[in-house]
Amino acid sequence: MFNEYTFFKSGPVRAGGSRYTCPFVHKGCKAHVHISKDDVIMLAVVEHNHEPTKYLRTKSGLYMKI
Template identity: 35%
Template sequence: MLNDYTYAKNPKSHIYYCSKKNKGCKARVKLDRNGIIINKAEDSTHFHPPPKYYQTSSGEYIKLSS
């Protein structure tokens, strides 16, 4: 999760695509091996609002229905 948006990792690289990629969102971010952002794509603007999550006292996130 980054700036309230969720991402899915490309299994062949360190690039994470917006979890709404299949709906047309082109936002993505690249991380180094330590999880540090090294490159945001020029087209990193989301066209949709971020998903809503609730964080439990143990630190887990639960996605809320919209």
């Protein structure tokens, strides 16, 4: 989760690391984040075309969609 939005791992990036994409990509959302192998954010395109999905954090630290 980043800025209240969720992302899924969608593939590698050329510089090494991984690309994470908004799950609403099928609805035209272009938000994505590139994370290096060392877990450093290399690029963040975080403008979404929708509101964030609501989640509840449990006592054990898990998130549940509400």
